[in-house]
Amino acid sequence: MLDVCLLGTGGMMPMPNRWLTSLMLRCGGSDILIDCGEGTQIAAREAGWSPRHIDIMCFTHMHADHISGLPGMLLAMANAERTEPVIMIGPKGLFNVVRSLRCIAPELPFELRFIELDQNTEQYRLCGYEISCFKVSHNITCYGYSVTVPRKGKFNVDEARRLDIDVKYWNALQHGETIKDEATGRTYTPSMVMGAERRGIKVVYTTDTRPCDNIKRAASGADLLICEGMYGEPGMEEKAKAYRHMTMQEAAALAAGAEERPRELWFTHYSPSMLKPKLYLDEVRKIFPDAICGRDGMKKELMFDED
Numbered sequence: 001m002l003d004v005c006l007l008g009t010g011g012m013m014p015m016p017n018r019w020l021t022s023l024m025l026r027c028g029g030s031d032i033l034i035d036c037g038e039g040t041q042i043a044a045r046e047a048g049w050s051p052r053h054i055d056i057m058c059f060t061h062m063h064a065d066h067i068s069g070l071p072g073m074l075l076a077m078a079n080a081e082r083t084e085p086v087i088m089i090g091p092k093g094l095f096n097v098v099r100s101l102r103c104i105a106p107e108l109p110f111e112l113r114f115i116e117l118d119q120n121t122e123q124y125r126l127c128g129y130e131i132s133c134f135k136v137s138h139n140i141t142c143y144g145y146s147v148t149v150p151r152k153g154k155f156n157v158d159e160a161r162r163l164d165i166d167v168k169y170w171n172a173l174q175h176g177e178t179i180k181d182e183a184t185g186r187t188y189t190p191s192m193v194m195g196a197e198r199r200g201i202k203v204v205y206t207t208d209t210r211p212c213d214n215i216k217r218a219a220s221g222a223d224l225l226i227c228e229g230m231y232g233e234p235g236m237e238e239k240a241k242a243y244r245h246m247t248m249q250e251a252a253a254l255a256a257g258a259e260e261r262p263r264e265l266w267f268t269h270y271s272p273s274m275l276k277p278k279l280y281l282d283e284v285r286k287i288f289p290d291a292i293c294g295r296d297g298m299k300k301e302l303m304f305d306e307d
Contacts, residue, residue, distance in 0.1 A: 002027045002149050002201045002302045004224060007043040009294045011207075011230055011245075011269040012065055019043040019296050020065045021269045023205050023226060026053070027149050030127040033073070034058045034145055034205050040069040041076040047297045052080035055127045059090035060207055061142035062097050070098065071105040078108050085111040087126060089133065091141040092116045117143055121214070130200075134218050136209035139244045144206030146218045151304055152176075153195030160193045201302045204262070207269040210241065211250050219255055222262035223302050226294065227251040229267030232280030245269075248280055252288035266294040 003026040008019025020037030024044065031053045033040075044051060051073060059067055077086070088094060095114045102108075115124065122133045132146040155174050165188055169179045179188045204218050207228040219225045229248035231240055240247050248267055255265045265288055270277055277293045284291050 001304070002203065004203060004300045004302060005047050005049055006226065006266065006268060006294045006296070006298045007040060007047055007049075008037070008296050009268045009270055010065075010272065011228075012272055014039045015272055017296075018270070020069070021207055022069075023268075024049050024054075025129075025147055025203060028128055029053060030055045030129075032056045032058065032127075032129065032131075032147060035060055035066045035207075036069045036073050037065040037067065038069045041073045043296065044073075044076075047299070050080060051077040052082055054082075054086065055084070056087045056089065056129070056131070058131070058133075058145050059088070059094060060136075060144065060205075061091060061138060061140055062093065063140070063208065066208070067097065067101070071101050074102070074105045074108055077110070078105075081109075083109050085113050087113050087115065089115045089124070089131070089145075090117065091143060092118045132218065134214040136206055136214060137212045137244060138208045138210075142208050144204065144209070144215060144218060146202060146204045146222070148203075149201040151198040151200045153197050156193050156195060163188070163192065165193065199305055201304060203302070208244070209246060210244055211246060211254050216254050216258050219262050220258040221260040222258075224264050224266065224300065225255055225262040226266045226268055227254065228269040229277065229284075229293075230269055230271045230274070232274055232277050232284070248277065248284045248291075249287060252284045252291050255291070256288045261288075263290065265291045266298070267291065268294045 005024045007022040010018035010020050014020050019039050022040045023034040025032040033054045094116050117133050120135050124131045130148040133143050136142050136144050173190050202222045203224045204222045205226045206215050228246045229251045230245040232248040
């Protein structure tokens with residue numbers, strides 16, 4: 001199971017009724033925060049999510065509306081008695097930006113560990129998640145993120161009994177351990193009793209970009225694609241191109257063009273001038289029927305597929 005909370009949906013500047021674009025994911029007591037613009041700590045509290053359990057912070061890029069809320073969030077985590085290290089992932093130069101922002105939050109009771117990205121795509125396994133980072137097309141270096149909760153294969157009880165494996169070893173084998181039975185001298189490996197890995201849960205987040213193949217590839221097979229839809233009004237295509245952003249229609253076309261269509265598309269990162277994105281949803285759904293206008297505080301519980 002993966003809990004998803006879209007903390008804010010605004011681009012450029014926070015509005016009276018719209019926080020800046022940010023996402024939180026939660027699985028097994030470990031949280032991921034993606035982007036942290038001004039006011040993100042307030043948006044998290046309004047949504048009922050604590051900063052205490054944020055183990056990983058991912059940043060798409062270094063524009064203020066995606067990172068300027070970091071000092072406040074770090075202090076909120078400290079005040080929530082966080083002591084465990086926090087992993088920060090973002091484009092090359094992240095360490096220097098965070099160091100500068102921390103001049104107003106210099107004392108923290110936890111360590112910050114940095115992963116700086118400089119390749120077209122990079123993959124990491126952290127805190128039970130599989131995180132794929134992919135470069136997108138903005139006017140500065142910018143990354144999108146694909147976050148997967150993997151799912152092990154089924155434990156084959158019949159095979160374990162046929163091999164006469166003691167029940168006390170079953171749990172360890174399910175958790176990937178190799179077991180040597182001292183009484184019999186036999187060695188048991190997980191591959192002997194575990195089936196093929198099953199489909200996990202996949203969420204993809206991308207914003208501040210033109211359409212590009214990396215997004216289309218990442219979106220394939222996603223349970224949820226959260227994608228920039230900065231403009232929805234007719235005639236905004238040239239402005240989107242000039243500022244390296246995306247329209248709702250372009251985002252829908254990306255989702256529709258993925259090799260395996262994502263199951264759902266949420267729009268985010270709206271222009272301050274677009275007050276009612278739902279006005280354009282009917283037309284957008286002609287391109288991708290499962291499109292939804294994201295809103296601040298919107299939540300979803302994603303479950304593993306039934307076998």
